[in-house]
Amino acid sequence: MHPPTVEDVARAAGVSRQTVSNVLNAPERVRPETRLRVEAAIDQLGYRPNRVAQSLRASTSRMIGYRIEPMHPQSLASIHDRFLHALAEAGRAADHHLLLFTANDPEDEVANVQALHRAGAIDGVVLYGISTDDPRPPGLRQLRIPFAAFGRTGADSAHPWVDIDNAAGTAAAVEHLVTRGHRRIAFVGYPEGAAVGDRRAEGWRTALDKHGLLDGSRNLDLRGEDSLATGARLGEALLDHPTPPTAVVAATDTLAAGVLRVVQRRGARLAVVGFDDTPTAAALDLSSVRQPIEAVGHAMIRALLAYFPTRPGPSAPDQLGDEPTNQLLPPELIVRASSALH
Amino acid sequence: MHPPTVEDVARAAGVSRQTVSNVLNAPERVRPETRLRVEAAIDQLGYRPNRVAQSLRASTSRMIGYRIEPMHPQSLASIHDRFLHALAEAGRAADHHLLLFTANDPEDEVANVQALHRAGAIDGVVLYGISTDDPRPPGLRQLRIPFAAFGRTGADSAHPWVDIDNAAGTAAAVEHLVTRGHRRIAFVGYPEGAAVGDRRAEGWRTALDKHGLLDGSRNLDLRGEDSLATGARLGEALLDHPTPPTAVVAATDTLAAGVLRVVQRRGARLAVVGFDDTPTAAALDLSSVRQPIEAVGHAMIRALLAYFPTRPGPSAPDQLGDEPTNQLLPPELIVRASSALH
DNA sequence: TCGCAAGATTTGAACGTTCAACTCGGCACC
DNA sequence: GGTGCCGAGTTGAACGTTCAAATCTTGCGA
Numbered sequence A, B: 001m002h003p004p005t006v007e008d009v010a011r012a013a014g015v016s017r018q019t020v021s022n023v024l025n026a027p028e029r030v031r032p033e034t035r036l037r038v039e040a041a042i043d044q045l046g047y048r049p050n051r052v053a054q055s056l057r058a059s060t061s062r063m064i065g066y067r068i069e070p071m072h073p074q075s076l077a078s079i080h081d082r083f084l085h086a087l088a089e090a091g092r093a094a095d096h097h098l099l100l101f102t103a104n105d106p107e108d109e110v111a112n113v114q115a116l117h118r119a120g121a122i123d124g125v126v127l128y129g130i131s132t133d134d135p136r137p138p139g140l141r142q143l144r145i146p147f148a149a150f151g152r153t154g155a156d157s158a159h160p161w162v163d164i165d166n167a168a169g170t171a172a173a174v175e176h177l178v179t180r181g182h183r184r185i186a187f188v189g190y191p192e193g194a195a196v197g198d199r200r201a202e203g204w205r206t207a208l209d210k211h212g213l214l215d216g217s218r219n220l221d222l223r224g225e226d227s228l229a230t231g232a233r234l235g236e237a238l239l240d241h242p243t244p245p246t247a248v249v250a251a252t253d254t255l256a257a258g259v260l261r262v263v264q265r266r267g268a269r270l271a272v273v274g275f276d277d278t279p280t281a282a283a284l285d286l287s288s289v290r291q292p293i294e295a296v297g298h299a300m301i302r303a304l305l306a307y308f309p310t311r312p313g314p315s316a317p318d319q320l321g322d323e324p325t326n327q328l329l330p331p332e333l334i335v336r337a338s339s340a341l342h
Numbered sequence C: 001t002c003g004c005a006a007g008a009t010t011t012g013a014a015c016g017t018t019c020a021a022c023t024c025g026g027c028a029c030c
Numbered sequence D: 001g002g003t004g005c006c007g008a009g010t011t012g013a014a015c016g017t018t019c020a021a022a023t024c025t026t027g028c029g030a
Helices: A006-013 A017-025 A032-045 A051-056 A080-093 A107-116 A138-145 A166-179 A195-210 A213-220 A226-240 A253-265 A279-284 A293-307 A319-321 B007-014 B019-026 B032-045 B052-056 B080-093 B108-120 B136-143 B164-178 B197-209 B216-218 B226-241 B253-265 B277-283 B292-307 B318-321
Strands: A065-068 A098-102 A124-127 A149-152 A161-164 A185-189 A222-225 A245-248 A270-276 A289-290 A326-331 A332-335 B065-069 B099-103 B124-127 B149-151 B161-164 B185-189 B221-223 B247-250 B271-277 B287-290 B327-329 B332-334
Touching: A006 A017, A006 A032, A017 A032, A032 B332, A051 A080, A051 B052, A065 A107, A080 A293, A080 B080, A080 B216, A098 A107, A107 A124, A107 A138, A124 A138, A124 A293, A138 A149, A149 A293, A161 A166, A161 A245, A161 A293, A161 B226, A166 A185, A166 A195, A166 A245, A166 A270, A166 A289, A166 A332, A185 A195, A185 A213, A185 A226, A185 A253, A195 A213, A195 A222, A195 A289, A213 A222, A213 A253, A222 A226, A226 A245, A226 A253, A245 B052, A245 B292, A253 A279, A279 B277, A293 A326, A319 B287, B007 B019, B007 B032, B019 B032, B065 B080, B080 B099, B080 B292, B108 B124, B108 B136, B124 B136, B124 B292, B136 B149, B136 B216, B149 B292, B149 B332, B161 B164, B161 B292, B164 B185, B164 B197, B164 B247, B164 B271, B164 B287, B164 B332, B185 B226, B185 B253, B197 B216, B197 B221, B216 B221, B221 B226, B226 B247, B247 B253, B253 B277, B292 B327
Parallel strands: A065 A098, A065 A124, A124 A149, A149 A161, A161 A326, A185 A222, A185 A245, A245 A270, A270 A289, B065 B099, B065 B124, B124 B149, B149 B161, B161 B327, B185 B221, B185 B247, B247 B271, B271 B287
Antiparallel strands: A098 B099, A289 A332, B287 B332
């Protein structure tokens, strides 16, 4: 009835508890003949080590906490789904699972993480949606709870993080537009002060500068909150500009979708490139900068595991430290009709 | 260094292990004076019961498995995010957490669930995206693993499920359109045979019939796979119809978005209502039928917990059985410009 | 033939919790 | 004054695993 235990397997194979354990964890200590006998018993009984007992014994849950947020109503579908799947997949490869929890705000998130950590339910946590002055990294550091962040805070980035090279993303968008003959290329982003937004703006600016196009576009840098309505408003402002741009790089697909809406409504000609390659971008045939989320997931799990108390695994333990825990991954531009028709 | 245990609290309060445990689990057995002393010690040490130890002792992980799928590339952002958050929130209320795992296909999912269940990592599982002949319900039933499904299979629905009243959703869309004066109302859905799709088609059909409009619209029932391209293709077919409809009810936002695209491109007048109220619907100003996902999450957790071996909690245990585990929840129509402008 | 070391396997103990059985006082009752 | 009971609190044991130490085996050289 109840699932078999080591003891059951041991009895079936005519050996002791520990020998079964050794077959699984240190096969070289067991005589080949015995090993085969035990393995046969394991297969026959369908034995699986009880993770809870393993966790208790090792005081390691092999669980990683993740706060699932209610979707921001104003923003388009984020890359969140893809990220979560990538994390789970990467976790599986490292024999860790994700534990979901909810929280009302960042402070509450830290409190809940602490509670889960004290309760031995999680070994560490993955942070999503890092903001410039995010209270979570310092908070968790003080609590000595292992974590890895998707994104960097403003000044202090002395914690393990993995990030997208946002500047490279908008720069690639500009390169693409310049190649297609555009000379006046605007930028639509959210207000200065947001780490991600600033980096995306910077990529646009430096890429323009590289082609000597910055002077003509400098006043085409519009900002506003990340919403469709704002995108539409800024899009109208661009079209009504005395010397309107022929292309625009948006900091998000949400803003891009807003711009695209007024462009289509007014039948204007304006190339648009978004950011994040959300499903909505595909739906609108909107060119967009795609983040390599799967790679991010794997890198984050690696970064997080590197922070756990070193396990004396059979693989050289110092090889882990070799790898840099912080990684900046390059995004990829997906070209669609919104920037490739005219 | 390590988090405090019952033993630490007991020592601090000058009592024994079990008394501390009793303060937390059966306060009425402890003299008030003692209880206060123990509670003070708990607060002072910041004690939290170790969930892993609790799980081992009770052979109950208080974890619910959930397979996170890679986003279907062709489909728009699903309601998945909202659902997952709702589940986590409902789980928290019941002192359960979600454990995420991945799988390649439904069979693999069942295998992974079995592995996790045997390993004591999960008590049960929540199924998402149920199809007509889904192999998971019978598979899990045979393995005697508790589960609850979001959606019903075709014939056999003798398992715990919670579902949206899909027919009521499309019917509400039709009512809305009829109220606005539409008489020829088309339907765009996916091919017959899909449980969800069939129910949405049925709601459209019966609502039309109720108003005596079915005869005029019977041949306006188009089907195809759930993709933007298909939506656009079917939309064109509707506009090119000898007696075109003035409104269309789509089985998904994806199909609706496709229809909307050709409508806008050709400047046609055709009211469109989608289904799921995805972020994309909001982005496109698309009317859509919104599923009460938060309620679904709570109902599913309830349904699942009802299947666990009955815990002799202080609350009357038979009150649990009172509630029907299977629930059909009514969706809500969100009216936007796509169906309310003309 | 004995001693001894290396190899193979077993037993003891512990991770932190809670159920079950037990002890210890105090109190009512006959 | 003995008996039984009740409330309050204690200790023992177990959940299933694995580290550490103990025991048993085997082979080999002296």
